[in-house]
Amino acid sequence: MSLAPHIWPVTATVQAGRLFVGGCDVIELAERFGTPLYLLDETTLRSAMRAYRQAFAAAYPGPTQVHYAGKALLNTALAQIVAQEGLGLDVVSATELQVARCAGVPMAQVHLHGNAKTDAELERAVAWQVGAVVVDNLDELARLRALSGLLSVPQGVLLRIAPAIEADTHAHIATGGAAAKFGLSLSALDEAVAQTLATPGLRWLGLHAHIGSQLFALDQVVATVEILAAQAARLRDRFGITPLELSPGGGLGVPYTADQPATDIYHYARVVGAAMQSACARYDLPLPRLTVEPGRSIVAQAGVALYRIVARKGAQWLHIDGGMADNIRPALYGARYTAVLAHCADTLADVVVSVGGRYCESGDVLLREVALPSAQPGDVLAVATAGAYTLSMASNYNLVPRPALVLVGNGQARLIQRRETEEDVLARDIAL
Template identity: 45%
Template sequence: MYLHGTSTINEQGHLEIGGCDTVELKEQYGTPLYIMDEQLIRQRCRDYMDAFRATGMEFQVAYASKAFCTMAMCRIVEEEGLSLDVVSEGELHTALQAGFPSARIHFHGNNKTPDELEMALDAEIGCFVVDNFIEMQMLDAIAAEKGLKPGILLRVTPGVEAHTHEFISTGQEDSKFGFDIGNGTAEEAVKLAHKLAHVELLGLHSHIGSQIFEVDGFQVAAQRVADFARQLQQEIGVIFKVINLGGGFGIRYTEEDSPLDTAEYVHAIADAVKQQFAGLEGQLPQIWIEPGRSIVGDAGTTLYTIGTSKDIPNVRKYVAIDGGMTDNPRPALYDAVYEAVLANRADDEATELVSVAGKCCESGDMLIWDIELAEPIAGDLLAVSCTGAYNYSMASNYNRIRRPAVVLVHDGESDLIVERESFEDITRNDVVPARLRSSVSVQR
């Protein structure tokens, strides 16, 4: 397994992350366990900020909190000077509870409810990324009642298909997100927003997909958004102050992945915006981007305990762990592929081909197909790398399995930032109607 960030193998042959022995982490916190490398998270944040400062352009880097959203993560993002994207009232609540500055919060989503719009307006967040006409009109009406005029970006689909999985490609015309440039709805949206009295049109937003390994898509998106901006400037005189080109920057999950350095993405985007917007009136727009996975993805490792196994001669050997699709649904959703190592025997030679199965009652609960490990036995610890993004965020209680704890490691210290769910948490919101209580003895 490729060692990311501060990961090393110590003298005992144990995997260490952030100076913390994973065997000791298991003894203290149990498994499954999400381990987040604080130093690597902060370095990823700084890479983006430093790269943009070098361009000389005005910018905002907004962490896409859907990748991994906890109060501790919001604090790190705030300390590193980034803004924050949220997509729900739950993510907004988390950010506000963490004390994140509301002026640096951007609210995304294709179906924001009236309650969510009110909550965000009351918090006086910095920007709404408006996705459709209904939302725009609701926001204008609610803002009018409150005497507010929030800033908005209009999400447009530029017709760019990123080279990524079809389920995470979002910039093409056939998408649930945004106003389409090609069929004229984006032009109609700009003209409406320009007329409304209780929203301030700041600019345009586009997002072409996720886990992208080249800059071409962003360059084409910048060109199409600039052409669109030029058209609207000529027609109605609107000048866009902000161009948000989204996120989607890829990370290394396996040796087959070849992501670019952060600076390569940033400089390509900045150069494209400079070139494409050079002939338009007014100053160059600010560039906003929204990295999520590329900040936390390879900073996360999930630690499991190996349990049972099943060897089918001439077919395969299944090795089961104490987690699976409940803490990492990405293999089932996206055919995601991961690397792993026996954390308690990280120096041992990988000699046996096995498939790692989860514990859910689903044949599709397979974490890794066909990986070489050092003859795993019951009680060994399996560390799966690059699980920092969309693992905790997508975790579920399927089969009423408790969600794992999350620890933040740094300089040999570990801090619990999300407690492991208890059995009481599992049934906390259950309600037994009175008509059922008389016939069933409910254990307390």
Template identity: 45%
Template sequence: MGAMKETPPFFPLGSAINDHGHLVIGGCDSMDLAETYGTPLYVFAEEDIRARAREFKREFTGRLSSSRVVYAGKACLNRAVAKIIAEEGLGLDVVSGGELEIARSAGFPMKNIYFHGNNKSDAELELALAAGVGRIVIDNAWELARLDGIAGARSCRADVMLRIKPGIDPHTHAKITTGNIDSKFGFGLEDADSAVGRILSSNSLKLVGFHYHIGSQIFEIQPFLDAMHTALGFIAGVRGRWGLIVDELDAGGGFAVQYLSGQAPPSVGEYAEAIVSFFKEECRRLDLTSLSLTVEPGRATVARAAVALYSVGVIKDIPGIRRYLCVDGGMADNIRPALYGACYEPYLANRMTERANQLYTVAGRFCESGDILAADVKLPAADPGDTLVMPVCGAYCIPMASNYNAFFRPAVVMVKEGQHRLIRRRESIEDLLRTDLG
């Protein structure tokens, strides 16, 4: 066996191409994985997740020892991922009782959990208090009043943060923008100030900090700094108006990852250098030097750690118009292209070294014209039975998967050092019928 060739930069760390022209991930031949587990199949490289987690910790805590890195679990959360995140010393942000229970079942330390969400139920607030989560992030006045009452009835005092809207345009897709004024998330600054007063009058809530998140896939660094400028100014104002000195500013996530050739975002180090430097400078200027900084990378921790493998079926050529390459998955396992125009760069996993000189539109198998995974992409001349690989599928694909068209949600495997293990089995007809009472 000769030396293996390198893959494009957005494949999982350590990926390569072997002498057969096959994609190798975590030391495992992707063709062997597809044969063993079937397709569609999601393949996670454990060492990639660990490396990204360590990189965020190194780059942020190396510049500010009091900073904290919290993984945004909505990107992809299962027991295997939760255990890796815990072992790497990151916190975890959850947005539902279900995510909290997954974390708890994996033995994740509850004190390192941040509970977000814009419409938490009373049952979820009860669960968070009973579990002893580290932070409950209050999104609105209604939730504040309910949590105050629930905590009071339990005779406990919850550590809480307020989610604020800094009113910053992050220059990303409208459907993944969350920090502007017209957002369902968080308090406007005037309402947040009133909420501070309400919390200070409570015996059941302790305000320990503020949180914001301006959006996802943000390639520009300046929006992060603009949002921080607003938030730190607000915190300084809170100290002046209420005499309150909080412990923490949670600046959320939104760090971009590379999905396409030629579209590389800033490195983690570049983000960290700009954000931490600005944070230190502003805290000195505003006399907030006791404030700690938290960041919440989700996509940037797991997106590049996984690929999706599909089997090629029908190839439909409409002369002079388009050539469709149809695969055995699609929008039910990856809604992102249909939902907000996400773009991918697919390859043929069994023919990685062949010249990509044919134009295809990769179509899914579902009964929607919008079920297109990648439009007008170049691949080698494809045949039914080839295996198509979609890189950068570790974030949001699996969490947003559905049973549309009574589709079985795909299997997920974890690979490391030539070993593979099933971390989520493929669904079956029994799974589909289990909750159908007829």
């Protein structure tokens, strides 16, 4: 049995049965850094970033910009890699913005997203002159307008629309429907444009939409591009303005199990690039900057999660030392994963088991009815495609410290986020 190459990091190999990632023996890493442990393979990460930049530059004759959506996973080292690879960064909080700044991501290439931005977040974004505040609703716009009176350089604004497209994905990660909480309804868009244009401290850049995550069918992304262009043309006719930038968001899906197709960034870029060109030709719009915001498809495959098997229950259950507090996705929306035992990663999986997390919820089942070789307490379980929406959504449920994150490459392992300590977890605790 060999590893499915489209699920594991590109550097993943099996040597004498043992799983290696980035040239490192993952069992040694588990011993050195403890478990649960998240690995990030630098080669896979940088390859995905480069593929995005190259694919969009080749697929679209106008300017292109790839922004990594930091919500998928963010820390300073990762943001430094984003900057080194020439990508921009999407942030959704003041702290993510701080990480972007510490990492040296040029502020002009940072977009602030969010449907409920606080005043403090808006203030920081305009003070640091981010490339765009992606305005979600009219109330936010009113607060941004009030702030913009103090600005000498106008703040760039993208208006996020709700394109009324129901993406073919899990309801929890579909974001473009007419009733979704995100974005301006098309009926509120004109008001938002009029207010933006009437505010000297704001500069309208264009339109944004994001219909959801883990998308495989690209026809809805094409439909989103069509709506962005149609709205841009309508606004041109009504207000005499032309968008500098149109952004159909992120969302490209990744495989979590061997039967799902490999992510094809080049195909995605060709489809989106062609859709933008043909829509702009149809509406007689000059080609805008095409901005995309991938998160999952940049970081998911680079990630591997390592757990220690702690106990068994009969033939059906393996209990591990992590679970829903470091990876909420299976409990939240039934996400499925692929795993191997790190010491026998190429052994035929001949037992069907479920892998239960350590947390006090019966829904905390990391892997439900998967095939694995027979396992013992102490074995290291390696879970593939674990980079996106795992650690970034981690909690301290049951007051368990959150795992460490290690960057691996060329046989070296660098700690880029240390494991939380009990002191960290209790740092905010105040006795009576």
